[in-house]
Amino acid sequence: MKTNEFLTLLKENTDKSLVFEYAPGQLVGANYHITEVKNITVDSVDCGAGTDFWKETIIQLWESPQELGKRDYMTAYKAMGILNKVDKIKPMEKDVEVKFEYSNSVFHTAQLFVLSHQIKNNQILMLLGIEKTDCKAKETCGIPETTEQVAETSCAPGSGCC
DSSP: OBHHHHHHHHHHTTTSEEEEEEETTEEOOTTEEEEEEEEEEEEEEOTTSOEEEEEEEEEEEEEOGGGTTOOOOOBHHHHHHHHHHHHHHSOOOSSSEEEEEEEETTEEEEEEEEEEEEEETTEEEEEEEOOOOOOTTHHHHTOOSSHHHHTTOOOOTTSSOO
């Protein structure tokens, strides 16, 4: 989901609670706060010497220990207010991927992608998930797609793979 799509979703549903599912059946607590918004620029080189460049928005969610047991989730209206304030201080890139950074005592810190969202009852439910790491230079390095073939292949010196 792009940042502008997320902002539009909030704007169109200001009266709804904003709820995040970070793993199947696991919700970020109602005591969450938006504690940081990051404009990220990635300028990378992969193991096949290919270069890449992109930008992302990362919104950090944090559960306040002082508000354990809180039942009411942040509204889309309040989230919009926070993000609008941020945008006035440090303008967000709007046409870039938005991710959510989150952790708790049983879930490691991760930058989660928006897999989908649902609007039901009085909630916007953001379904988040991880994407596995992957080699972007499979063809250059001669790495096959299937795990059976990977065992037979190595990235030898001089093969074009780092």
